[in-house]
Amino acid sequence: MLTKRIIPCLDIKDGRTVKGVNFEQIRDAGDPIELGALYAQQGADELVFLDITATIEKRKTLSELVNKIAHKINIPFTVGGGIKTEEDVSVLLQNGADKISVNTAAFLDPTIINRFAKNFGSQCVVLAIDAKCEDDNNWYVYLNGGRKKTNMLVTQWAKQAVDLGVGEILLTSMNHDGTKQGFALDITAQLAQSLPVPIIASGGGGMESHFLDVFTKGKADAALAASIFHYKEIAIPDLKQYLHQKGVSIRL
């Protein structure tokens, strides 16, 4: 049986792993290669590396770092941050990334999704969406690391992107990110039940039970978290054992 996936996310700035709370107040969490290798050994199902400086400073993700990660790590990993062109994707895949994730650039020019999917296959194109629930109770797409609001509804953008060829959606709730109060179950379930591609839920995982909820109530295919793993608040083997005992299909 296909398992639910636990995905530690390593936000990278200047070659180091960092983690912000509500996309701000960045703290240092260590060497991304060592940390990634440790997570792989502990049973992480995939890894995501997001170069969070990339979009802001218009800097391309360091392919050298990706290459080092690929040499060391024996599970799949996704790389995101400032990817705009086929050349960007090609360099990352050639250096050993399994998937790339796009966010702001895809929103500004949705045709890149189609081009990436055609050239490299949908399976390696992940759409990251930073989503925020506003006072009108609708979820809106945010850009530039969550700093720029759009009037696009998350459901609408996700559907359009799937039609254009994205293979997975990484949905981050800005309302929940960094709070450790649980994932955004409603919007996650809404996307998971309406779209034919896997949904990776992100933002808010603080306790083991939050992961159970996002897989059962949120219908997520995968759950992503960062700080709780970086700061050893939850150990991956314990989390996976807990989910297994609760009847979730999980790789032990």
Next chain:
Amino acid sequence: MNTVIIQYNAGNIQSVLYALERLGATATVTDNIDTILAADKVIFPGVGEASTAMHYLKQRGLDEVIKNLKQPVFGICLGMQLMCNYSEENNTNCLGIFDEQVKLFSPNDPSLKVPQIGWNTISNLKTTLFNGVHENSFTYFVHGYYATIGDHTIATTNYVQPYSSALQKNNFYGVQFHPEKSATVGAQIIQNFLDITC
């Protein structure tokens, strides 16, 4: 030992090379026919689309070369699918090494997404390719098409329905999953392939 990874217009070739390096093995990535023929072991990787890949192989005469190899050959993902008779992916006639069809997953249950992406179990394990690998071990899959089950099936996986997650005929081996991305289980399977003598 002289191991060759066939270079063609498909992804994940570097990942396979790095997986070999982690095992202390080396390999040459090439599409040179003489180098491929002279190798002790041949790895035929692949992520991509079947008709484009077959077209590329035919243009370079690699289709006939691969079919007639006598040394151990290891197809991975699309590589394994191309070693079957036929793929529904753009109605593609493949190499015909394994007498199986490659079909598109067509789930009635909408919660089963296509492609299958993630970790699933491999069962009914046969041949030395799975030495030291436990029944129902997890490996990493990314695919929308699957090979049917038949005489050459040496591992099965269940997604939508049971299908061949590994095939073997004579010196030809193929796996649907990505051993290079399947943690220690995958590393064991790659090592087992490197250890095959025939």
